[in-house]
Amino acid sequence: MNLENTKELIINMGPQHPATHGVLRLVLEVEGEVIKRCIPYIGYLHRGVEKLSEDLTYVQSLPLTDRLDYLSSMVNNVGFCIAVEKLMGIEVPLRAKFIRTILSEMARICSHLVWIATHALDIGAMTVFLYAMRDREKLLELFEMVTGARLTVSYPRVGGVRCDINEEFINELSDFINKFPERVEEYETLIDKNRVWLKRTKGVGVITAEEAINWGLTGPTLRGSGVYYDVRKFFPYDAYDMVDFEVPIGKNGDIYDRYKCRMLEFRQSARIIKQCIEKLPEGAILAEESPKIRMPSSPLKIDKNDIQFEIYVEDRNIEDFIKKFTDVYASVEAPRGELGFYIVCDDSAKPYRMRVRAPSFVHAGVLPKLCEGALIADVIANIGSIDIVLGECDR
Amino acid sequence: MDTLYLIAVTIIKTAIYFGLLMLHVAYATYAERKVIGHIQLRLGPMVVGPHGILQPIADIIKLIFKEDIIPSAVDRRIFTIAPLISLTAALSTFAVIPVSEGWVISDINVGILYVLGIAGIGIYGIIFAGWSSNSKYAFLGGLRSAAQMISYEVALAMSLVGVILMAESFNLTEIVNKQAQYPMGMFLLPQIIGYFVFVVAMLAETNRVPFDLPEAETELVAGYFVEYSGIRFSLFYLAEYLAMFCMSALATICFWGGWTVPPFLVEIFPFIGIIPGVVWFLLKVYFHMFLFFWLRGTLPRYRYDQLMSIGWKVLIPLALINIVITSIIKYYS
Numbered sequence: 001m002n003l004e005n006t007k008e009l010i011i012n013m014g015p016q017h018p019a020t021h022g023v024l025r026l027v028l029e030v031e032g033e034v035i036k037r038c039i040p041y042i043g044y045l046h047r048g049v050e051k052l053s054e055d056l057t058y059v060q061s062l063p064l065t066d067r068l069d070y071l072s073s074m075v076n077n078v079g080f081c082i083a084v085e086k087l088m089g090i091e092v093p094l095r096a097k098f099i100r101t102i103l104s105e106m107a108r109i110c111s112h113l114v115w116i117a118t119h120a121l122d123i124g125a126m127t128v129f130l131y132a133m134r135d136r137e138k139l140l141e142l143f144e145m146v147t148g149a150r151l152t153v154s155y156p157r158v159g160g161v162r163c164d165i166n167e168e169f170i171n172e173l174s175d176f177i178n179k180f181p182e183r184v185e186e187y188e189t190l191i192d193k194n195r196v197w198l199k200r201t202k203g204v205g206v207i208t209a210e211e212a213i214n215w216g217l218t219g220p221t222l223r224g225s226g227v228y229y230d231v232r233k234f235f236p237y238d239a240y241d242m243v244d245f246e247v248p249i250g251k252n253g254d255i256y257d258r259y260k261c262r263m264l265e266f267r268q269s270a271r272i273i274k275q276c277i278e279k280l281p282e283g284a285i286l287a288e289e290s291p292k293i294r295m296p297s298s299p300l301k302i303d304k305n306d307i308q309f310e311i312y313v314e315d316r317n318i319e320d321f322i323k324k325f326t327d328v329y330a331s332v333e334a335p336r337g338e339l340g341f342y343i344v345c346d347d348s349a350k351p352y353r354m355r356v357r358a359p360s361f362v363h364a365g366v367l368p369k370l371c372e373g374a375l376i377a378d379v380i381a382n383i384g385s386i387d388i389v390l391g392e393c394d395r
Numbered sequence: 396m397d398t399l400y401l402i403a404v405t406i407i408k409t410a411i412y413f414g415l416l417m418l419h420v421a422y423a424t425y426a427e428r429k430v431i432g433h434i435q436l437r438l439g440p441m442v443v444g445p446h447g448i449l450q451p452i453a454d455i456i457k458l459i460f461k462e463d464i465i466p467s468a469v470d471r472r473i474f475t476i477a478p479l480i481s482l483t484a485a486l487s488t489f490a491v492i493p494v495s496e497g498w499v500i501s502d503i504n505v506g507i508l509y510v511l512g513i514a515g516i517g518i519y520g521i522i523f524a525g526w527s528s529n530s531k532y533a534f535l536g537g538l539r540s541a542a543q544m545i546s547y548e549v550a551l552a553m554s555l556v557g558v559i560l561m562a563e564s565f566n567l568t569e570i571v572n573k574q575a576q577y578p579m580g581m582f583l584l585p586q587i588i589g590y591f592v593f594v595v596a597m598l599a600e601t602n603r604v605p606f607d608l609p610e611a612e613t614e615l616v617a618g619y620f621v622e623y624s625g626i627r628f629s630l631f632y633l634a635e636y637l638a639m640f641c642m643s644a645l646a647t648i649c650f651w652g653g654w655t656v657p658p659f660l661v662e663i664f665p666f667i668g669i670i671p672g673v674v675w676f677l678l679k680v681y682f683h684m685f686l687f688f689w690l691r692g693t694l695p696r697y698r699y700d701q702l703m704s705i706g707w708k709v710l711i712p713l714a715l716i717n718i719v720i721t722s723i724i725k726y727y728s
Contacts, residue, residue: 033699123696
């Protein structure tokens with residue numbers, strides 16, 4: 001047999017593949033089932049969010065951030081608002097801070113539920129998917145109750161939140177949160193004590209602590225490797241310094257540890273929400289000095305030709321805030337990692353440049369390292385374990 | 396004249412058997428969707444007929460009338476033959492499987508060997524499908540299934556050696572009759588290791604969860620039949636469900652005492668003695684089918700190398716130990 005003419009089989013996995021979580025494309029060079037080379041291609045979901053925001057005022061950019069990580073839009077909104085608040089020096093009222101924290105943690109639970117659902121589905125456990133969707137549905141209903149939207153909430157405002165939460169919402173949320181730890185245990189009995197699951201995840205896709213830091217990983221992907229870093233603890237924002245919670249960390253940095261970290265985060269999120277509900281103060285929900293949009297008195301009165309002139313920011317006074325060319329960086333702990341907004345502004349009401357530090361983008365870079373030398377089935381497990389959302393990755 | 400009579404009877408028997416078998420396969424898909432639906436907090440099919448009872452009929456009609464797409468890059472001849480090989484092999488196994496005393500199309504004296512041999516031919520269909528599709532995913536699926544089925548066939552056959560030793564026969568009817576003298580009228584207890592190996596191997600042999608690697612949808616999209624559509628696609632499904640029924644029937648006959656009733660049950664409730672054997676046989680088969688569905692709703696999927704190591708390092712040694720133990724006991728008793 002002539003072996004000189006053999007070569008590796010090149011497999012194109014994605015962008016239309018059931019397990020690449022959106023439109024990630026991986027080009028795999030395989031020898032049998034073993035991956036020799038793995039090249040991720042991104043950009044299939046590029047919508048130019050960063051460039052678009054240069055043409056919109058600080059207030060108008062908010063809905064764009066919904067579309068970054070569409071599984072936890074609330075956290076993106078908060079991140080953007082915090083950056084702009086830092087820029088303008090606006091102090092957010094206490095009640096708004098607590099409301100933001102509650103909804104951010106709800107978004108984190110939602111996002112992690114989708115993660116456990118799809119991750120388990122990728123490894124072949126189909127039932128977990130539907131169990132997780134059941135709980136997510138309840139949370140989405142709660143989101144709808146407050147914000148009117150299920151996924152793209154656009155709920156916070158620069159300087160606070162859009163509308164107040166009511167008693168009914170708090171009651172339903174408490175009900176859910178009290179039951180939630182049991183539900184998490186239900187998922188764990190389905191997969192955590194399962195030999196097949198342990199065999200697929202333990203010792204697979206190992207990232208050491210040093211490598212994790214060098215690659216710039218954040219969030220549960222970093223903590224799974226045993227590095228203690230969480231934006232909520234190190235650079236507290238909103239009400240995170242007023243509540244008590246722990247940051248779970250792993251040890252071995254394999255898929256199982258990353259899985260375990262996220263499962264423990266479920267419980268911490270529930271704990272944070274519980275405390276926030278107890279401590280929720282009365283008061284205003286929007287700061288006095290927050291920039292406001294002047295709306296026409298009735299939508300019927302808008303002349304279609306003028307529409308772009310009618311809705312504009314009434315914040316000529318922004319120029320008072322921004323005396324000179326300045327920049328600001330603020331970050332929040334998104335479900336996937338550190339989500340940062342870097343805004344450079346000039347003397348107009350629009351950012352000169354807005355850069356989003358997306359955790360998914362950074363995490364996608366580590367895929368070749370994880371996949372090379374592994375088997376095809378591990379590629380799928382690895383993609384699931386670093387939990388990337390391509391909307392955020394491509395922006 | 397006798398030969399003609401024999402042929403006529405065989406054809407009629409085959410036709411009835413075939414019809415009932417197809418009905419079972421159609422409703423196995425329905426049962427699977429219902430069982431998994433309820434495991435997953437859903438209802439399963441509910442629209443066509445009361446509780447979706449006519450869903451399989453609707454599915455069959457849809458699949459038959461779908462456009463038959465053959466991609467231009469495939470090897471046309473092998474591509475069209477492949478599903479037929481799988482289906483024919485799966486159907487042929489039922490020629491020797493008795494459903495009750497004497498209710499069998501052909502009562503040959505090497506029944507077990509025949510079933511194992513013919514079931515092995517089904518692999519050709521899968522390999523051909525994977526190879527002729529000219530698609531990398533199908534190719535990988537085909538290779539995986541070739542390796543998987545060949546290695547698990549060894550374990551499957553070895554797990555049955557213990558049964559053959561105890562029954563002193565390859566004939567399936569003989570095996571059932573022999574079980575009457577054992578506790579509960581089954582080989583289940585004396586052959587518990589063999590049964591365990593058989594159940595694991597039968598899951599792998601029929602490409603079911605947790606060994607559904609050839610068609611792992613999140614890795615290989617659909618595996619070896621990714622390029623197939625319409626009726627050809629459904630032929631593969633038909634073959635898979637037939638193989639499941641075949642394995643369930645084999646488990647029932649070899650380990651669960653076939654159509655016989657456990658004697659202790661008859662002692663407690665004498666009236667159940669009048670229930671015909673075929674009912675018991677079907678109940679036992681349905682239990683094994685439920686096992687397939689149940690596992691699919693519960694377990695994740697093994698990785699390729701883990702699957703291989705389970706087959707060669709766990710199941711085959713276990714089956715060999717079982718053979719040795721059975722032989723020793725057989726020799727001294």
